[in-house]
Amino acid sequence: MKLFVYHTPELTPTDSVPHCAIAIDVLRATTTMATALAAGAEAVQVFSDLEKLMRESENWPAEKRIRAGERGGAKVPGCDMGNSPLDCTPEQVQGRRLFISTTNGTRSLQRIQDAASVLAAAFVNRKAVVDYILAQQPETVWIVGSGWEGSFSLEDTACAGAIAHSLVTAQNAKLDDIAGNDEVIGAIALYLQWQDRLLELMHHASHGKRLLRLDCHEDLKYCVQMDLLDVLPIQREAGVLVKG
Secondary structure (H helix, E strand, O other), rough: OOOEEEEEHHHOOOOOOOEEEEOOOOOOOOHHHHHHHOOOOEEEEOOOOHHHHHHHHHHOOHHEEEEEEOOOOOOOOOOOOOOOOOHOOOOOOOOOOEEEEOHHHHHHHOOOOOOOOEEEEOOHHHHHHHHHHHHHHOEEEEEOOOOOOEOOOOHHHHHHHHHHHHHHHHHOEEEEOOOOOOOHHHHHHHHHHHOOHHHHHHHHHHHHHHHHHHHOOOHHHHOOOOOOOOOOOEEEEEEEEEEE
16 A cells, blocks of 8 residues: 655646545535534535536525535635534434535545545544555555645644554554655654644644634634544545445
8 A cells, every 4th residue: 555645636646546535624624524424414515616516506405405615714605504514413414415615625525536436534534534444455545635725734734644644553564665755754743743732733724723713713623633423425426425
């Protein structure tokens, strides 16, 4: 198994696809997706384009859909909710499809949707993702952070490091044997430095600061909870994730 970490979807190779690809947007898209599926959502359908989200969701009865739109950390007018995982209660999402478009995370998922298997990961479901990789043993694994509008983000790279560290440790592997690029080693180092202070790291992160200005303190606290959910968001068809 070879692991590759890419800080943003723009940095992924364009001439190949991996056996397994993992999208990460800790703050907050992939955390929200995992939470929605754990709370009983029928599926999560991702869009980079808000107009397309609105058109496609019109094909679903209003009582069977939730439109979630976020730009710049704030809820998009005309949507039922923004991108807060705390809104994904069973009362809100049970049996419904979440149609979601966010600033960064949905772009990552669309970039990797041609991989043989596509997963969504966050701190809250790290173990479920790691267990799947260990069971399937894909030859190549891309762990793709969402970043912020094309730039590096601390939180996604730390989560990538948490996943990579768990895979290396569980297989008793040599780091040089499993790391496909330097970013894997950097991500693991970042995670190990901050693993006991993840909330503090979120307060240093530029997007964490952005969310704090929007009074999303509770979101940050939720998003750093490790292995909270035993749920694996996995792509069933292009752009559609279900509970694996």
